[in-house]
Amino acid sequence: MRIDVKRVDWALKTPLKIANYSQSVIETVQVSLNDAGATGRGEGIPVFYRGETADTMVEQLSAIAGDIRNGAGRAELQSLMPAGGARNAVDCAFWDLEAKRTGRRAWSLAGVNAVKPLKTVFTLSVDDPQVMAARAKEATYDVFKLKLDGGADLDRVAAVRAARHDAVIVVDANQSWTFEQLCEWAPRFYELGVELIEQPLPAGGDGALADFESPVPLCADESCQTAASLGDIRDRYQVVNIKLDKAGGLTEGLRLVREAKTMNLRLMVGCMAGSSLSMAPAFIIGQFCEFVDLDGPLLAETDMENAIRYDGNMVGQPEAALWG
Numbered sequence: 001m002r003i004d005v006k007r008v009d010w011a012l013k014t015p016l017k018i019a020n021y022s023q024s025v026i027e028t029v030q031v032s033l034n035d036a037g038a039t040g041r042g043e044g045i046p047v048f049y050r051g052e053t054a055d056t057m058v059e060q061l062s063a064i065a066g067d068i069r070n071g072a073g074r075a076e077l078q079s080l081m082p083a084g085g086a087r088n089a090v091d092c093a094f095w096d097l098e099a100k101r102t103g104r105r106a107w108s109l110a111g112v113n114a115v116k117p118l119k120t121v122f123t124l125s126v127d128d129p130q131v132m133a134a135r136a137k138e139a140t141y142d143v144f145k146l147k148l149d150g151g152a153d154l155d156r157v158a159a160v161r162a163a164r165h166d167a168v169i170v171v172d173a174n175q176s177w178t179f180e181q182l183c184e185w186a187p188r189f190y191e192l193g194v195e196l197i198e199q200p201l202p203a204g205g206d207g208a209l210a211d212f213e214s215p216v217p218l219c220a221d222e223s224c225q226t227a228a229s230l231g232d233i234r235d236r237y238q239v240v241n242i243k244l245d246k247a248g249g250l251t252e253g254l255r256l257v258r259e260a261k262t263m264n265l266r267l268m269v270g271c272m273a274g275s276s277l278s279m280a281p282a283f284i285i286g287q288f289c290e291f292v293d294l295d296g297p298l299l300a301e302t303d304m305e306n307a308i309r310y311d312g313n314m315v316g317q318p319e320a321a322l323w324g
Contacts, residue, residue, distance in 0.1 A: 001035040003068045003090075005061045007054050008043075010275055011301045017125035019149035019176035026273045026300065027054040031061065031089040033068070033097050040097025041323060043277040044089030045245045049222060052085055060086040074098075074251060083226050083248030085272070091249025092281045092323070099324045106324030107284045110254055118286045118315040120294045121145035121170060128152075129159035137163040141313050144169050145198075145293060150176035154185055161192045170196035170291065175222055177201060179208045190215035196239060196268075196291060199223065209236035219268055219291070226252055227259045239266040241293070242285050250281040257288045271296045276307040280323035283308070283315065 010026040026045060033040045046052035064072070064080050072080060074094035081087040099106045107115050122141035124132050126149045136144055146160060148171050157171060171189065177200040186197065199221040201209065206223055219239035223229065225246045233240070240260050247253045260267060268291035269282050279294045286292050294315050297303045309316040318324060 001033060001068055001071070003061070003065050004032040004034070005058055005065075006030050007058065008275075010273070010303075012273070012299050013301055014299075015125065016123070016273065016299060017127065018147045018172070019126065019174040021048065021174075026296070028274050028278070029054055029057045029061070029086065029089055030277065031093045033090075033093045035097065035101075038097055038100040040093040040095070040100060041277060042089040042092030042094075042096060042249075042281070043274055044085035044087075044092075045272040045274050045278060046085045047245055047272065050084065057084070057086040057089070060084070061090065064090075077249075078251060081248070083246065083252060085245040087248035088244045088250075091251050092244065095250050095281060096323050099320070105320065106250075106281065107287065110250070110284050112284060112287050115283070115287055115317050117317065118283065118289075118292045118294065119143060119313045120292045120298075120310075120315050121168075122295050122298060122313060123147065123293070124160070126156070129155040132156050133159035133163040136160045136167065142167050143313050145295075146171045148173045148176065150178070150181060153177075153181075154188055157189060157192050157194060169194050170198065172198040172221070173200045175199055175202040179212075182212070182214070186214045186216050198241060198268075206233075206236055214238075217266065221270065224256075227255045230256075230259055230263060230265070234263045234265060237265070239268055239291065241268040241270045241291075242289070243270045243272060244278075244282055244285070245272045250284065253282075253285050257285060261288075266290050268292070269294065273299055275300065276304045276318065276322055279308055279315070280318035283318055284324075286315070 126147040198219040203222040217238040220237040221241040267289040269286040270293040273296040306322040
């Protein structure tokens with residue numbers, strides 16, 4: 001089997017700004033696995049807050065290229081590499097390769113008989129309240145994720161709600177709040193119709209949530225990496241955000257789905273942005289999820305060939321020519 005690795009950058013239409021971080025380009029690493037005339041592809045994105053970069057991903061992939069050439073498969077991959085963007089790219093390429101070899105769609109291989117379109121959030125970068133409200137008012141979407149940073153967050157949410165009475169709103173603090181801010185803002189956000197608060201407190205500093213009854217469901221993002229995270233957070237959050245780059249691939253993502261459901265945790269699928277090649281395997285995870293954040297291609301200037309089709313907030317099923 002041959003493995004090929006290349007870097008691909010996706011320029012964003014406008015910079016994506018979250019608490020303490022901003023980017024105008026999404027760096028990705030794409031992997032192709034070629035075997036007996038069949039090719040499987042996958043795309044991974046570095047998990048920046050874990051210190052990953054496109055360069056470190058390429059190094060990780062170079063280190064296991066010999067194992068792949070010598071016959072290591074998807075099962076062996078789980079122990080060959082740590083969870084992260086690099087393993088995600090290879091893992092998803094293995095799923096695509098199996099789909100190409102068998103002539104079956106990847107979701108069928110994953111045990112999903114039929115798929116449905118998904119309704120994704122559209123992300124609004126953190127900004128001044130009036131700017132976020134104007135962007136929401138101009139947008140053709142009706143489900144928004146508001147990025148927040150622990151500053152004028154109540155004003156931001158109130159401004160967007162005033163501009164869009166019709167919209168579904170979830171918010172993402174990206175670890176930027178204090179517990180005192182959460183206690184103050186959660187009831188106000190409930191009054192404003194916010195449906196989800198994502199990662200209010202820093203990962204590892206969220207123990208106080210075990211005794212906190214939030215009027216708005218709390219979602220673990222940075223606090224939930226792989227299935228191994230669930231034991232520590234099951235009493236702190238009501239929802240977990242499954243991102244394949246964090247989990248290290250669709251294989252671990254499906255494991256997260258199974259184990260979270262046994263703990264009665266509600267599910268969200270997310271992304272680190274990226275192209276339709278990143279969204280396609282996450283689309284399978286989305287079949288199990290109540291909340292969906294797969295808007296990466298909506299934020300980018302360009303996309304892959306045979307890209308996923310979006311109709312407003314609706315995400316169509318990936319074509320076989322793209323992935324899976």
